[in-house]
Amino acid sequence: MRNNTQIIYERMSRGEFLSSDSSDAEKKRLYLDLEENEEDYARFFEQIGFCLEKGDGYYYFARSNENKVQIEQKLNTFCKWIDYLDFLKTYNSIFSVGFQFRKANILEQINLNVDLKDKARHLSSKQSSFADIVEKIVSELDNMGFAEKIDEIDETYKVTSAFRYAEELVDLLTIYNEDEIPQ
Numbered sequence: 001m002r003n004n005t006q007i008i009y010e011r012m013s014r015g016e017f018l019s020s021d022s023s024d025a026e027k028k029r030l031y032l033d034l035e036e037n038e039e040d041y042a043r044f045f046e047q048i049g050f051c052l053e054k055g056d057g058y059y060y061f062a063r064s065n066e067n068k069v070q071i072e073q074k075l076n077t078f079c080k081w082i083d084y085l086d087f088l089k090t091y092n093s094i095f096s097v098g099f100q101f102r103k104a105n106i107l108e109q110i111n112l113n114v115d116l117k118d119k120a121r122h123l124s125s126k127q128s129s130f131a132d133i134v135e136k137i138v139s140e141l142d143n144m145g146f147a148e149k150i151d152e153i154d155e156t157y158k159v160t161s162a163f164r165y166a167e168e169l170v171d172l173l174t175i176y177n178e179d180e181i182p183q
Helices: 005-012 025-036 038-047 068-091 103-112 114-123 130-144 163-180
Strands: 050-055 058-063 100-102 147-151 156-159
Touching: 005 025, 005 038, 005 058, 025 038, 025 058, 038 050, 050 163, 058 163, 068 114, 068 130, 068 163, 100 103, 103 114, 103 130, 114 130, 130 147, 130 156
Parallel strands: none
Antiparallel strands: 050 058, 100 156, 147 156
16 A cells, blocks of 8 residues: 555545546556555545445545435435436437547537527526536536546546446436336
8 A cells, every 4th residue: 555545535535536547647546556455445544434435447435424414415416416417418328438528519519409408507596607507517527536638728528437426326216216116
């Protein structure tokens, strides 16, 4: 275990994910260190109240014990990500790991697709411009580690494997709801 504990903690305690397919050399190095020393890190972080969780190509933190307010905040965040996923999948049905996009293309599609325009309006409670809405979504994707800017000039982003986390949450909800339907 390299001495990356503090860096990993600082990133992941803010809700960031570390992905195996990150194009950022630092994030990739941290992911590889976590993968190589997973048990050591898991034991250490458990002592300070964090569970190191691993998904398909990504790591993140979960709290060991959460109070009602924290659970409520998570549920609100979950609802927001359901709406974001709905918006992104409407923008392009193959929006997933490895997909590349530009903010300008999303804005162009909003102007061409009435359904996407309605979903964009739904994402903002105030009279934000579509450019502001797209900026907010892309910024949150980037901050969470769900997407990374791979070209500064034309502002191209790539969706990372951490995006699977959001997709899997929605899939669980869908599967759970299907199980509830009486036959």
